[in-house]
Amino acid sequence: MIPYIFNIQKFSVHDGPGVRTTIFFKGCPIRCMWCHNPESQKYKPEVMKNRDGKEEMIGKQYTIKQLVKIVQADQIFYDQSGGGVTLSGGEVMTQDMDYIEELVKEFHRIGISVVIDTCGVVPPSNYERILPYTDLFLYDLKLINSQMHTKYTGVSNDLVLENLKLISNHRGKINLRLILIKDVNVDDQAICGIVDWLQEQNISIESINLLPYHDFGRDKYRNLNRECTQNFEKPSDERMNEIKEYFEKAGYSVKVGG
Numbered sequence: 001m002i003p004y005i006f007n008i009q010k011f012s013v014h015d016g017p018g019v020r021t022t023i024f025f026k027g028c029p030i031r032c033m034w035c036h037n038p039e040s041q042k043y044k045p046e047v048m049k050n051r052d053g054k055e056e057m058i059g060k061q062y063t064i065k066q067l068v069k070i071v072q073a074d075q076i077f078y079d080q081s082g083g084g085v086t087l088s089g090g091e092v093m094t095q096d097m098d099y100i101e102e103l104v105k106e107f108h109r110i111g112i113s114v115v116i117d118t119c120g121v122v123p124p125s126n127y128e129r130i131l132p133y134t135d136l137f138l139y140d141l142k143l144i145n146s147q148m149h150t151k152y153t154g155v156s157n158d159l160v161l162e163n164l165k166l167i168s169n170h171r172g173k174i175n176l177r178l179i180l181i182k183d184v185n186v187d188d189q190a191i192c193g194i195v196d197w198l199q200e201q202n203i204s205i206e207s208i209n210l211l212p213y214h215d216f217g218r219d220k221y222r223n224l225n226r227e228c229t230q231n232f233e234k235p236s237d238e239r240m241n242e243i244k245e246y247f248e249k250a251g252y253s254v255k256v257g258g
């Protein structure tokens, strides 16, 4: 089935290197309590109020040819900046993989760099299909403790860790993205646990981005006629810096923000 897309963002500078076009696929297999893109969660189109308060249907299908044309229009900017296309979501890797594989192969064939933004809760064979054509993975790791992961996302982190190993073993480039939330995943145990696991498993990481929680998605829940039950806070700047230093001392290249 042709996947649904809920946004195509041009001139994006936070979704991988350089200037990029980011394609947001609709549908996600998990439910993070802090999700700021609730319109990305369902796989089918749905009604959402826009900024003017008018209802509109979000979720549109594009052929591969149409998407390639939209992305290719800005190739000059990718070439100048080292950018390309980022496939995001929702979870792009749980879409129809025949479609995604063909799309990624086509970008690769015409020389447009491909970044995949993924939460890792994906059948491992899906990554194997696109690894040879993917330049970088933006890989979310939310919690190293599986029980806590289940509590906050609805599923264990078994696949997240398995797929991180798989990508590293296949020499895929990984930018690890850690969303950090006060009283959820920023205590010493949570942070040291990630570093210990990465090192024990010999996972090769290009860089790490530390992303403090924000609640910009609150209005979106209202616009979808859904209740927003989020009651989270971002960590203090001081704690963010401590975490950054901790990862740096462990030998990683770290940035705060996207």
Ligand code: SF4
Binding pocket: 028, 029, 030, 031, 032, 034, 035, 036, 037, 038, 040, 041, 089, 090, 091, 119
């Ligand atoms: S993985 Fe991303 S899109 Fe899916 S529920 Fe979590 S925050 Fe939302």
